[in-house]
Amino acid sequence: MKPTLVIFLKAPMAGRAKTRLAAGIxxxxxxxxxxxxxxxLVKRLGSDPRWRTVLAxxxxxxxxxxxWHAWPPHLERVGQVRGDLxxxxxxxxxxxxxxxxxxIGSDAPQVSRNHIARAFHLLRHLDAVAGPAEDGGYWLIGLKRLKAAPEVFLNVRxxxxxxxxxxxxxxxxxxSIARLPVLQDVDEAADLDYKILLRSIRQ
Structure with missing residues (x-):
């Protein structure tokens, strides 16, 4: 069964995306x-045939x-519902x-195909995988979905x-849970060297 990668995205519009970053830059x-x-990010990860990519x-x-013309039209999309994350x-x-x-979300733009492939490899043997962020959050969460997890994402701060x-x-x-390497989210101006980061994620 082909695994699924879901990328959470906001429309790239003023006032909707990156409001905390906007306060600084x-x-x-x-x-x-x-x-x-x-x-x-979407073009890099969405072009890999090893998984199905869905945009949330x-x-x-x-x-x-x-x-939004820059998101590849062949990728499946689902709308996010109202409520907390x-x-x-x-x-x-x-x-x-x-x-x-x-x-994954869209706050860690340096996520690579290798990161995603590694996560799916771990899910062959384990029940869950997480990609920690430096701030205590995470840039990736993965579930094998062979066992029920009725309370997943409940009561999370x-x-x-x-x-x-x-x-x-x-x-x-x-x-059973595995962890991937820690990556940095870009949430605020202190997280971002604008030109250097954009140059690095194009590589």
Whole structure:
């Protein structure tokens, strides 16, 4: 069964994407960075035949194939639902086909094909995999989905230092879990050397 990669994306619009980053570097620059970095990320990961790629988009109206031309039109899209991140993650888990699923956001633009391939390799033998971020959150979460996890993503303190630990605690106690290398999210101006990072993610 072909595994599924889900990429959570926001429309690259002022006031919707990268609002904390915009407070430090300006609205236009933050949107420009998000647009460029996510376009590169989607094209890089969405072109790999080893997995099915699904875009989980906000707003849900962006499900339309022509809504944002830089997102490859052949990739399947699902709309994000209202609610906290946990509710949106659970909705996507229910929406995609059976089999292993890896979910990433768009805050760590340096995620590579090797990172995703490694996550799916680990899910051949383990129940879950996580990619920790430096701030206590995570840039990747993956589930094998052979065992039930009815409370996954419940009671998680999002956008803080407890996000990863709370998420792992929401998994059943008998789940085997692996961790990938720590990556840095780009949330605020202090996280970003704009020109150097854009140059690196193009490589």
């Amino acid at each position: 300006g609205l236009a620059r933050a949107v420009s960075f998000y647009r460029q970095s996510t376009n590169i 988009v906000d707003p849900p109206t962006a499900v339309g194939r022509g809504w 946990g509710q949106r993650l659970r909705h996507v888990l229910d929406a995609v086909p059976p089999g292993p699923v890896v979910i 999002w956008s803080g230092e407890h996000a990863l630990s709370d998420t792992l605690a929401s998994l059943p106690k008998d789940f």
